[in-house]
Amino acid sequence: MIVGIDLGTTHSLVGMYGDEGPVLFPNALGDYLTPSVVSVDDDGHVIVGQAARDRMVSHPGASVATFKRWMGTPRETRLGTRNFRPEELSALILRSLIADAEAATGQKVTEAVISVPAYFSDAQRKATRAAGELAGIRVERLINEPTAAALAYGLQEKHDGARFLVFDLGGGTFDVSVLEMFDGVVEVHASAGDNFLGGEDFLDVLETAFCAEQQLAVDDLSPQERGQLRRRLELAKRELGAGSEARVEWKRGEQVFDWRIDEERFARLSENLVQRMRTPLERAMRDARLQPTQLDEIVLVGGASRMPLVARLVSRMFGRLPLRHVNPDQAIALGACVAAGLKARDTRLDEVILTDVCPYTLGTKVSRWDENGKEQQGFFAPIIHRNSTVPVSREQVFQPVRDHQTKLTLEVYQGENPMVERNIKLGELDIPLPPKRSVADNAMNVRFTYDINGVLQVEAVLIATQQRYELVLEQNPGVLAPAEIRARLQALENIKIHPRNKQENVAIMARAERLYEEYVVARTQLQQWIAHFRAILESQDDQLIREHRRQFGEAMDALEASV
């Protein structure tokens, strides 16, 4: 069975292409959204999802979130007794999602299509694949998030000959894609984005403003306190989306903070972030060679796009209201399910063909001669232009710098800057040249081929001798080697995970512990409740536990509502 997975910065979802179109699977707690948080409890069990998110407040040292932003880097996080790479953390989330899917369908999941931000780099995409392998499934196809959203939306709407722009502002990433649909073809014209812009950054803005106004230093706050504060602010941020003013009440020890913020002020504070969204939007429109009037719809997806300032930005730029009747949280996952159906060649989807683009420019490093005849090094010569429809293969002729050169190093770069030093180096290819030849005799054809799975192949042919050199870019700094993946897979197998039927208990305990940290006044009460629940858990009577769990949950709801 092939599933579609939206592996988000803050939330993840799983689903498949069923008989009636894409369906999502709920997790053990009955939610579609599983928070992308991993936590390790005292006995070394790994906890994923809502429970882990609650533990972010009570046990910040043993929990980690927003690790999607570190994908493609070798950064490791220490949880409990073990270090985790971002791939492994993602793999834990994936495992939990797969367990949900298997529980819902009763079938074994063998393969998945995972959505990634369109602007993810090569290394980040490879890391995502590695995470899939670590979770024990095959990941051949990655789908860009805006494309997925458009797929879900477009198929649902059955528009024909429509061009639209998908604006995807998630928890940690920002993506824009311009697409067109006609006759069952979903054609992506352009994608652009910012991998470090998302809802979390808006939260940071709020946090900074709060601390500045209440004369608090962010560094003085303990991790617990910070977690509590961010939770409050997150709630306030959502409230600002709907109303015009939000209130934040927070107790820190004896201190009580009462802070009000209205929508206008929030918009002013986040002006910089909003401005940062302009460039990718403009770039995508320019690369698609479209004018705002030529767009039919603007689709907002991603949880953070609910903020009114996003809608305002879009309407200011495009002179129209964005479309909001897709569920911004689920659109991408639904699209990933459609992509999974496409991958499986589902007969019901045979009419749909998706063509995507390569969001980055790929090229090589060249030298140039300036007016004074001096050699200037480090220029970027694009070969595959960004937003070329993939699969794509382009070739250009290059020459060595000097006569009688014996070796040529072809460096492969990805990025947009005209100078290579500010782009990302993907690899290099050493080409020995026949000796004693002039520059023109040593010219070579360099061909870059970028396939539909995002693998770049570099091929250089020495024109004079037809000698062929090849480089397939599999290895990147910050990406695990296959052997290492196998080793880490072994290690991950040994990690203990709470059985799925126990997860509700874990979640409710985590919530109780969070409330214990947050509400000082109710601590004795909560302590009693927790002790009582523990006692009942030990009885191992499912019926009793279920009943008590329900009551416990209701009691905590009441507590949260009252304080």
Place this chain on the structure above:
Amino acid sequence: MTSPLEWFGLPSDADEREIKRAYAKRLKTVRPDTDPAGFQQLHDMYQHALVWRQHVVERATAEPIRTEPEAPSPPPQPVAPPTEAPSQPRAPLPPQPAPPSVPHLPQAPQGQRPSQSSPVPPQPSPAPPSLPHAPRPPQAPVQPSPPPRVPAPAPLPPKTPAPPRGQWHPVQFTQPVAAEPPAPRFDPDAFVADYLDAAVCADAANVQGWLQQRQELWSLRTKHEAGRAVLQRLFRDPPPISMSTFEATLQFFDLDHALAGIDPLQLQKLRVAMQERHALVKNIGPGTQSWGASRQRLDVTQFFHWFCEVAEAGHHDVLAANLYAQPALRSLTVRQQAAPRLLERLLRERPPMPQDCASLLLNVFGLGPLLTQRGQHPGELVAHLHMQWLTLPRNIGKLTLQVKEPGERFGDPAKATRRLRWLQRPFQWWWITLAALVPKLLHSMGLFAWRFSGGVPSRLDEFFDPRLTRFCIATADRNRVTRQRVWVGAVRCALLLLIGAGITAWMLASGAPTGDSDAWMPLIIGGGITACWLYYLSFTALLLWQQRPEQPVQPRPLLRLGLIPALVAAGLALSLLADQLVAAQALLLSVAALSYLRYQRRNPRQRQFSPITNVVVLIYIVGMAAWVVLRFPVVSAGLALGYWLADLARQRKQLQLRYRPPAAALPVPADAG
């Protein structure tokens, strides 16, 4: 293949919808995941077809009957997007494009998208070298496309949001949507002026904020246009803008990426230029001058006075910093308007100013082209003003430095003053004749004039009597046999002969016998020296003529080539037939020397021997050779011919035995060497 439409099996008047349908149909069999190569070809053809059709539509709408302004296409992009307002039901194309015969169509796809043409685009023009090297020739920094005067697209009425669906409801907006403002026509020049006001010597964050707050830049088209306009202006005359501000600007307009079409080398040059100017303005920190406070106009009179005053004092940095920082001079239009009046004054008053200040003035106001239009050379004006400035008494130090001898370190100001004064007298024959008798005088005067003029003697004409300076310079020229040199030599020889004749006459008069050779001696010595001088002169003239490199345009090539063999033949004839051994020897030795020197100068030596070997071998050979050569005239004839043949062999490729007059008259070299 003629048309991409045919490739799809479509009629040549197929519309966009049909192309897309055909593409979609083929895509069902050529899938991107199973047949990448086929897909790429299909997609490329599809792109071509769209561009092709675009051209058909443009041609059709460009016909005289223009029924309605069609949706404006973004002008600066190479490929215009399909013009079609998709939000409305598709209107039938205004005038159905007349079925165009294929050969008349512009060969759109080939030139339009070089990056996406055929799957294997042959790139046969690898131009300037690079590491692996870029085949693209360096592009011009910005395509100076005329600013497109297309009205901004009419603001679209905000669409009514579709009815709520599922559990998601449209958002409640707290404030009315700011639709695209009904912008008055965007004026790039005004915008650039505003930008410069905001950006010159300003903080990067402020400039960024200023750009972000500009209402009109929210329109994609306007922003694109504005970005290009700003960059074009910066390239034309880099203002003093700090690096961080410039980077922020580039980033805002999204111009600093590999596909922006801006040559990174040019951009680097621009960065350096702006940084220099920014540092200059920052160091000097000029206040606003009274002539430059207004943005709309420049007070030319006041400005000119101020400029001349500061320039005469030689403060180039102060001038530059002021020119870059004044609001009046930021606008190129203001400069353009002021330029003619400024040039008038400059030409009328000719104020003395150093070279760098004059160039600055010319550059900032673009006076160079104006001068060229009037048939004057800007460099000449600059040089004139500079020379005038050098002749000011207080700049004698600069003058001395310019005219010093190569061996001297600083030069002698007193000498320079003296020579300047000497050159300022009028040209008189008797005076020159007298001066010719003073050794080295005319020669050093010539060198002085030559250095003072910077190598272009015609510049001296406005300062000194041209006949005098030309005479001196021609005398100083050792590389040519000029009339002036002949004249100076002749005067000196004549004096010598006169003296000799005088002494002889005196000795004869004082009673020496007529047959006494002692009495005739002074005259004979004088005659001998004159003869030597004449011999030297003619030898030099011949050598100079002979040593010139082979060029197709030289007149009388055969005569030039045959001179040496002819002279050798004459010498041999003299010795063998007429039995005039001494005359023959003299002639043949001269010819041998001529031939040798000619060979040496025309074929520069490549191999070098160590000096000691040279000296030892030379003494031996010369000693032996002199004996042999003096005995047998044939040897010297052989030497001459040998060198001549060697030269012939070496120069055979350049040899042109026919005189081919040049197509256009070559510029006559200046009257000096």
